[in-house]
Amino acid sequence: MLEGLQDGLYRRAKENKDARFNTLHDKIYRMDVLQEAWRLVWENRGSEGVDNQTLDDIREEGIEQLLEQIQHELKTGTYRASCVRRVFIPKSSGKLRPLGIPTVKDRIVQQAVKLIIEPIFEADFLEFSYGYRPNRSAKDASLEIYKWLNYGLTNIVDVDIEGFFDHIDHELLLKFVKERVTDGYILSLIKQWLKAGIVYGKSVTNPTEGTPQGVSFLR
Numbered sequence: 001m002l003e004g005l006q007d008g009l010y011r012r013a014k015e016n017k018d019a020r021f022n023t024l025h026d027k028i029y030r031m032d033v034l035q036e037a038w039r040l041v042w043e044n045r046g047s048e049g050v051d052n053q054t055l056d057d058i059r060e061e062g063i064e065q066l067l068e069q070i071q072h073e074l075k076t077g078t079y080r081a082s083c084v085r086r087v088f089i090p091k092s093s094g095k096l097r098p099l100g101i102p103t104v105k106d107r108i109v110q111q112a113v114k115l116i117i118e119p120i121f122e123a124d125f126l127e128f129s130y131g132y133r134p135n136r137s138a139k140d141a142s143l144e145i146y147k148w149l150n151y152g153l154t155n156i157v158d159v160d161i162e163g164f165f166d167h168i169d170h171e172l173l174l175k176f177v178k179e180r181v182t183d184g185y186i187l188s189l190i191k192q193w194l195k196a197g198i199v200y201g202k203s204v205t206n207p208t209e210g211t212p213q214g215v216s217f218l219r
Contacts (some may be wrong), residue, residue, distance in 0.1 A: 100212025
């Protein structure tokens with residue numbers, strides 16, 4: 001059923017480049033969507049958020065109860081995003097990369113939203129785009145480059161925007177999202193995740209720009 005829903009959203013977006021999707025709220029709390037979201041979160045693993053609940057803790061307590069709670073909160077509009085736990089991991093350059101670790105509950109909701117809106121935006125991507133797309137990997141991109149190298153095209157432009165995710169303009173990002181998704185509730189969820197407090201030690205900061213690296217929906 002979920003696959004059929006995603007295919008329908010993709011086809012509508014592909015057939016009409018001007019289509020706007022404003023009735024998606026009821027789709028994110030479908031139980032089949034939430035169950036698939038949980039499966040993806042479980043497979044991705046990851047550590048606990050600010051509530052210190054691990055994936056294993058939640059599974060032992062019973063995931064069905066949590067999914068029913070999430071469904072009720074999304075249906076009634078009472079869901080609220082928790083703060084994100086800040087951790088730092090070493091980069092190959094020797095510097096540290098900041099990551100934001102949401103709670104498991106928030107990761108499930110983020111995945112649910114992603115399952116619904118991703119097919120819409122997939123319809124707009126160009127064939128040669130590989131970053132952060134389903135069923136595409138760095139290996140696929142490398143094979144594509146290899147193909148063009150065999151055609152004799154040997155010039156490569158390598159561009160890296162320093163601190164790109166840390167400086168994304170929230171309003172500009174939402175403006176781009178609104179070009180396809182106009183459902184007010186979906187937009188409010190995205191805004192919650194962008195504005196969620198970041199906890200590091202005993203301090204909490206509220207971001208005015210950027211997206212937390214590590215947030216599943218925003219990558």
